[in-house]
Amino acid sequence: xxxxxxxxxxxxxxxxxxxxxxxxxxxxxxxxxxxxxxxxxxxxxxxxxxxxxxxxxxxxxxxxxxxxxxxxxxxxxxxxxxxxxxxxxxxxxxxxxxxxxxxxxxxxxxxxxxxxxxxxxxxxxxxxxxxxxxxxxxxxxxxxxxxxxxxxxxxxxxxxxxxxxxxxxxxxxxxxxxxxxxxxxxxxxxxxxxxxxxxxxxxxxxxxxxxxxxxxxxxxxxxxxxxxxxxxxxxxxxxxxxxxxxxxxxxxxxxxx
Amino acid sequence: xxxxxxxxxxxxxxxxxxxxxxxxxxxxxxxxxxxxxxxxxxxxxxxxxxxxxxxxxxxxxxxxxxxxxxxxxxxxxxxxxxxxxxxxxxxxxxxxxxxxxxxxxxxxxxxxxxxxxxxxxxxxxxxxxxxxxxxxxxxxxxxxxxxxxxxxxxxxxxx
Numbered sequence: 001x002x003x004x005x006x007x008x009x010x011x012x013x014x015x016x017x018x019x020x021x022x023x024x025x026x027x028x029x030x031x032x033x034x035x036x037x038x039x040x041x042x043x044x045x046x047x048x049x050x051x052x053x054x055x056x057x058x059x060x061x062x063x064x065x066x067x068x069x070x071x072x073x074x075x076x077x078x079x080x081x082x083x084x085x086x087x088x089x090x091x092x093x094x095x096x097x098x099x100x101x102x103x104x105x106x107x108x109x110x111x112x113x114x115x116x117x118x119x120x121x122x123x124x125x126x127x128x129x130x131x132x133x134x135x136x137x138x139x140x141x142x143x144x145x146x147x148x149x150x151x152x153x154x155x156x157x158x159x160x161x162x163x164x165x166x167x168x169x170x171x172x173x174x175x176x177x178x179x180x181x182x183x184x185x186x187x188x189x190x191x192x193x194x195x196x197x198x199x200x201x202x203x204x205x206x207x208x209x210x211x212x213x214x215x216x217x218x219x220x221x222x223x224x225x226x227x228x229x230x231x232x233x234x235x236x237x238x239x240x241x242x243x244x245x246x247x248x249x250x251x252x253x254x255x256x257x
Numbered sequence: 258x259x260x261x262x263x264x265x266x267x268x269x270x271x272x273x274x275x276x277x278x279x280x281x282x283x284x285x286x287x288x289x290x291x292x293x294x295x296x297x298x299x300x301x302x303x304x305x306x307x308x309x310x311x312x313x314x315x316x317x318x319x320x321x322x323x324x325x326x327x328x329x330x331x332x333x334x335x336x337x338x339x340x341x342x343x344x345x346x347x348x349x350x351x352x353x354x355x356x357x358x359x360x361x362x363x364x365x366x367x368x369x370x371x372x373x374x375x376x377x378x379x380x381x382x383x384x385x386x387x388x389x390x391x392x393x394x395x396x397x398x399x400x401x402x403x404x405x406x407x408x409x410x411x412x413x414x415x416x
Contacts, residue, residue, distance in 0.1 A: 035276060036282075219303070
C-alpha cells in the first residue's frame with residue numbers, strides 16, 4: 001500500500017501475479033427479482049475469486065461489472081455515509097459497503113437479499129417511500145417560536161451530548177426493516193423515525209418536542225416497540241436505537257405524570 | 258441478456274403468464290400507504306396507559322400470584338387440603354376476598370392486554386384481527402364478571 005509511485009507499475013504486476021494467493025473462491029447467493037420477467041423471486045449463485053478483505057459491495061460490483069450486468073442494487077458513496085446499500089447479508093441487515101467478506105464466513109455461500117418489510121422493486125432495490133413517509137411524519141427539522149436570533153443558536157456541550165447518539169443516523173433503513181413489528185404491520189413508525197424524532201425532542205434549541213411526542217403517542221407510535229433489540233443490532237452506525245425509543249417512552253410518561 | 262429475452266419471447270406464445278417491460282409483474286403493496294381506509298391518528302393516551310398498566314399490574318401480580326400459589330400448593334399440606342371448606346373458610350375474610358378479586362381483575366386485564374398486542378402484531382388481515390379481538394374481549398368480560406359474581410355472592414351454606 002505504501003509503495004512509492006515510481007514502483008507502481010511493477011508493484012501492480014507483482015500484485016497481479018500473487019493475487020492468486022490472496023483470493024479465495026466465494027459463492028454469493030443473491031435473491032433476484034425482476035417484475036419484467038417473472039413475478040417470483042429466485043436465488044441465484046455467483047462464484048467469485050475475490051480477496052476476503054474486500055467488502056460485499058466490491059463483490060456485488062464485480063458481479064455486476066463482470067458477470068451479470070442486470071444485477072440491480074443501490075449504492076452512492078460506497079463508504080458507509082449515504083445509507084443507500086443496506087441489505088440483508090447472511091440473514092442480517094448490514095451495509096454492503098461496511099461488511100468485509102472475511103467477517104461473514106466466506107466458506108459457506110453468502111446470501112444477499114433485499115431488506116425486508118418494504119416492497120421489492122428489482123433485485124436488491126426496495127421502495128423506500130413508506131420509510132421516508134414515517135420519517136417526514138415526525139417532522140425532522142428544527143421548530144422554534146419567536147424571532148430568529150441574529151447569531152447562532154448556542155448550546156452547551158452537555159445539551160449537545162444529550163442527543164448526540166441519534167444524530168448519527170444515515171437513514172439506511174437497516175433498523176426499521178429488521179423490526180418484526182414493522183414486518184408484520186407497516187403502519188408502525190419504525191425505529192428510524194423514532195430515532196430522528198429523538199434527535200429533535202431532546203435538542204434544547206427545539207420547541208416542537210411536544211408535537212413530536214404527541215405524534216409518537218399514536219397507537220402506531222413508540223408503544224408498539226417490543227424491545228427486541230433487532231434495530232440496535234442492525235444499526236451500522238452503532239446507534240443505541242432501542243435505548244432512544246425507551247427514552248421517548250419515558251419522556252411521554254414523565255410528561256403525563 | 259438479449260438471448261434470454263428472445264427465448265422468453267419465443268416461449269411467450271405457449272406461456273400466457275409472462276411479463277415484460279410494458280407489463281411487469283405486480284409488486285406487493287407498500288406498507289404505510291395512505292388510502293381512504295387508513296385510520297386517522299388517534300390522539301388518545303390509550304396505548305400509554307395500556308403500556309403503563311402492564312408494568313404496574315405485572316409488579317403487583319408477582320406478589321399476588323406467588324403468594325396465591327404458595328398458599329394453595331405448598332403450605333399446610335399442599336394441594337390435598339383444597340376443598341369446598343378451605344375456599345369457604347378463606348372467603349369468609351374480606352382480606353382474601355380482596356386479594357382474589359384484585360388478582361382476578363389484574364391477571365385478566367393484564368393477560369387480555371398482552372393478547373391484544375399479540376393479535377395486533379401477528380394478525381395479518383383486518384378481519385382476522387377484528388374477530389380475534391372480539392373473541393378475546395368477550396372471553397375476558399365473561400370471566401371477569403363471572404369471577405366477581407362468585408366472589409361477592411359466595412354462599413358457604415350452599416347445599
